[in-house]
Amino acid sequence: MSAATTALPGPEELATLLDLAERVARAAGELLATQRPADLGVQSTKSSATDVVTAMDTASEALLLRLLRAERPDDGVLGEEGGASGGTSGVTWVVDPLDGTVNYFYGLPTYAVSVAAVVGDGPPGERPDPRTWTALVGCVHDPVSGRTWTASRGGGARLDGAPLRGPAEVPLDRALVGTGFGYTPQRRAAQARVVADVLPRVRDLRRAGVASLDLCALATGWLDAYYERGLQPWDHAAGALVAAEAGAVVRGLAPGSAPSEEFCLAAAPALVAELGDVLVALDPLAEEPAP
Template sequence: MRDSVTNPGGGALVDELLDLALEAAERAGELLRDGRPEDLAVAATKSSPIDVVTEMDLAAERLITGFLGEHRPADGFLGEEGASTAGTSGVRWVIDPLDGTVNYLYALPTWAVSVAAEIDGETVVGVVAVPMRGETFRAVRGGGAYVNDRALRHRPAPPLEQALVSTGFNYVQSVRDHQARVAARLIPRLRDIRRGGSAAVDLCDVAAGRLDGFYERGLNPWDLAAGALIAREAGALTGGRPGRPASGELAVAASPGVFEPLSALLEEFGAWHDGRG
């Protein structure tokens, strides 16, 4: 275990959770970066034939849950590839062992390991490791956000028409079609739209001032938990439909000043709708 990271926002338990999250994400990132086979194959599909799981997703989740379970056997787990236990300690780990699986499958660099810790249902620690960038993002509730050893702050808010915003697309074709129509209506109102392929990385890029905003429908708790905390601790705003928290219906993160006008357009254009019915 590495030396404890200075954490102005937490006590001994949060320090322990942060150290464990950092170590677990680093180990999984090294496995994924160094162990990727040249003939990497799809192990299974989820919602559609393009929503894939590789053998490495499964191996990374086993590594993370095994490591955390060894150190904290009473904790619960929620993981993208099936880890789900209630635990008895009040702590639950929310894990995406490989966010950006399709990028990883194609040897594109934008993928990440996301590890968050909740205490009594509230996210208190978030770590997103992006191995191909050599970056590890981290945050604790009330303690700020960092990438490696550099403090993060959101980008100063431009007028909406000068904002660079990222999004993602669902794997179900009818939902993708609707999302593309929303994006087509948004593009004339923004500087431009990006599609990186990893929600966790997009949220961290909002925190780092590399994006003015991000939105997506259809995200799961493991997509959001760590990255959303990092974005908030860097001063960005996060939420869902107006007045609601981020959820699978809609997740939005943006610099203050961009968040409200972007959210208003997303509501007007029906970005929260799945395009069916």
């Protein structure tokens, strides 16, 4: 099914997809919470030596893929740890088996499992592009607290079944803003430059290290705004839908653009415009020279 050529799923199919997303996210969360070895070690690194992958990342993704394929064998899958496959249905599951790996590695109780189903605008079997895909359903599960955020396209967002009203409109100087940082020295230097200018303009900044939970915190009203450069599709697929269905504007750096690896910005409409103007002026996509 292609979003450009075929009607989007109706309410019953969306409910079925969301039920599956929640069930598999909870199953992976239970695995992460109960099977974490005491001597958890780094299995490999990704973008830099500080960007770790653990054995539990890959175990969680393997479980997600097995459960999804058991019920939806014709769907595609895009996973963080290399679990990618094309499908023939037009639906692709975008999964982050362990969002917040560094927190998990250190034993910090802030991490999540993120599962979303999307349709793209290209031929079935092609990897969907977050700039053009349509997110159908999303689930972000926090295994430590047990909280579960869910959303379906046009159906609103919920936390443990209770509807979410989204972030409040506040002026920039009273906004609690979430953000995150990349892993290469050049990217971090550029982000530090932006943070140094943003921090005096806002109430305060928060950095949890889990993009999916940041977007859900925004949807719940625990943050007023969120921005980050460098998110991968699995980092924001479910959380962005939760935030948008709760009433937030979720966009790229330029007004009207879609969130992508380049940039993700989310807040209530007036605040997203105000913070967006500040960020654009700071040129947050500029990369600092290598030391």
